[in-house]
Amino acid sequence: MSKHSTDIAIIGAGLCGLATAALLSKLGVDARVFEASKSAGGRIRSLPGPSSPDLRYDLGPAWIWPHNQRMLQLAEQLDLPLIRQHSAGNLIFQDQTGSIRRDLAFATMGDALRIPGGLARITDGLAARLPDGTIAYQHAVTAIEQDTSGLTVSGKTPEGPFRVSCRQVILALPPRLAAARIAFLPDLVAETKQDMSAVPTWMAGHAKLVAVYDRPFWRAQGFSGDAISHVGPLVEIHDASAEENPQGEAALFGFVSPHDIQNTADREAFVSRAITQLKELFGPEAGRPAKVFLKVWATDPLVATQRDQETLTSHPQYGPLPIVESWHDRLFLSGTETAPENGGFLEGALEAAERSVAWVRRHLAKSNKAVPGL
Numbered sequence: 185m186s187k188h189s190t191d192i193a194i195i196g197a198g199l200c201g202l203a204t205a206a207l208l209s210k211l212g213v214d215a216r217v218f219e220a221s222k223s224a225g226g227r228i229r230s231l232p233g234p235s236s237p238d239l240r241y242d243l244g245p246a247w248i249w250p251h252n253q254r255m256l257q258l259a260e261q262l263d264l265p266l267i268r269q270h271s272a273g274n275l276i277f278q279d280q281t282g283s284i285r286r287d288l289a290f291a292t293m294g295d296a297l298r299i300p301g302g303l304a305r306i307t308d309g310l311a312a313r314l315p316d317g318t319i320a321y322q323h324a325v326t327a328i329e330q331d332t333s334g335l336t337v338s339g340k341t342p343e344g345p346f347r348v349s350c351r352q353v354i355l356a357l358p359p360r361l362a363a364a365r366i367a368f369l370p371d372l373v374a375e376t377k378q379d380m381s382a383v384p385t386w387m388a389g390h391a392k393l394v395a396v397y398d399r400p401f402w403r404a405q406g407f408s409g410d411a412i413s414h415v416g417p418l419v420e421i422h423d424a425s426a427e428e429n430p431q432g433e434a435a436l437f438g439f440v441s442p443h444d445i446q447n448t449a450d451r452e453a454f455v456s457r458a459i460t461q462l463k464e465l466f467g468p469e470a471g472r473p474a475k476v477f478l479k480v481w482a483t484d485p486l487v488a489t490q491r492d493q494e495t496l497t498s499h500p501q502y503g504p505l506p507i508v509e510s511w512h513d514r515l516f517l518s519g520t521e522t523a524p525e526n527g528g529f530l531e532g533a534l535e536a537a538e539r540s541v542a543w544v545r546r547h548l549a550k551s552n553k554a555v556p557g558l
Contacts, residue, residue: 188320190216192544193337193350195325195366198226199530200519201356202310203258203537205318213544216348217314217356218337220324220486224311226357227387227487228530230302233396234475235433239426240302241394242437243479244387245530246424247296252526254534255306259299262309269296270423273408276465280414284465292410293422301426303530320346328353328515329369335514352547354540356518358385359505364489373509381491383521384500386528388492391440391448391480393458394424395473400434402466409436411465416441417457421465436462436470440480442495448480502527504539516543 192208194201197219208215230240247269248255259266271291278284299305311319323346325339337348355362359380363372371377400423402409409423418438425434438458440448448454455476463471482493503524505517518540523532 189349190214191351193348194354194356196357197224197319199307200533200536202307203534204356204540205314206310207541217319218323218325219321222321225304225307228303228307230304231477233433238301239433241424241435242303243392243477246298246303250295252531255530264299264305266297267300267428269293269298271408273406276411278413278415282415325366327367352514354516354518358519359383359517359521360385360489376507379505385488385492386520387481388488389496391445392437394435394437394477396435396475397473400425400430401469417444418461499528516540
């Protein structure tokens with residue numbers, strides 16, 4: 185069995201967990217991040233198209249908004265450029281009867297910003313700047329045990345079980361996932377576990393399809409790539425090209441109708457329906473993608489639970505989840521779902537990271553341990 189020790193154990197190497205580790209590292213606090221998957225990013229997932237590994241497409245969140253000051257500052261710190269979501273050209277609208285209009289000259293996401301080459305450049309950049317050995321990949325945490333000397337985090341890796349001794353734990357993963365996958369010894373009180381389980385997992389209500397083409401033919405035809413359909417299976421479509429002015433490879437992405445997500449189990453049949461729809465909306469060339477990605481977040485076991493397959497009709501109300509029991513000095517519930525102002529957004533993940541670090545600093549101050557900046 186592998187054994188380690190650290191001051192702070194962070195569970196989850198998504199945006200929140202990585203940002204928390206980066207902030208603690210700047211303070212000189214010893215922290216390690218334990219990630220169940222083979223790579224960092226969590227729900228930020230950017231995969232390469234057929235022509236170049238540098239042209240990646242976002243299967244999770246993609247947009248940064250002008251008011252997202254934390255995200256804008258982070259992109260600047262990582263020396264990453266920003267491009268505007270492509271919006272030049274007409275929007276295509278399909279009503280409930282299937283009738284299509286192609287003469288609507290307005291944009292739906294004109295203020296949105298993106299990272300060329302995929303949003304994963306943000307999480308890749310954060311991970312690369314952490315001290316060597318900070319992130320333990322393929323370390324799936326299954327239990328957290330409390331005793332008089334501190335906490336023990338345990339779990340499994342491909343090589344076998346592991347145990348880590350630490351002073352405090354930050355759960356930088358969806359509260360619902362933590363409640364379902366991690367055993368707490370002693371157990372959390374029923375009210376806390378119920379509160380955690382009641383929080384819908386961000387992105388779990390979404391499924392995205394990305395169709396990659398040899399060229400942005402829709403732009404040449406006077407379309408922005410925006411489309412709204414009341415027929416489906418894709419209900420909202422946008423240009424997803426990895427470059428601002430692609431000369432070759434380009435892409436469209438669409439959100440799957442919530443009522444159609446269950447139909448994605450037969451992937452081949454669903455993709456065929458979606459490509460037929462794109463062909464109907466954008467013309468024959470849309471029926472010949474070079475590559476197609478489909479990501480159904482509700483069925484990802486490292487992100488969501490069975491309960492997350494329930495259909496959501498609106499953006500959930502997110503906010504802090506306090507722990508008012510014996511764990512409250514040792515366990516902090518973080519992740520974008522706990523952000524008081526920006527819950528369920530990228531900005532919320534960074535807001536949650538700041539709250540996590542503030543919690544650590546308060547407890548270090550109580551224990552009279554020196555921390556830079558206190």
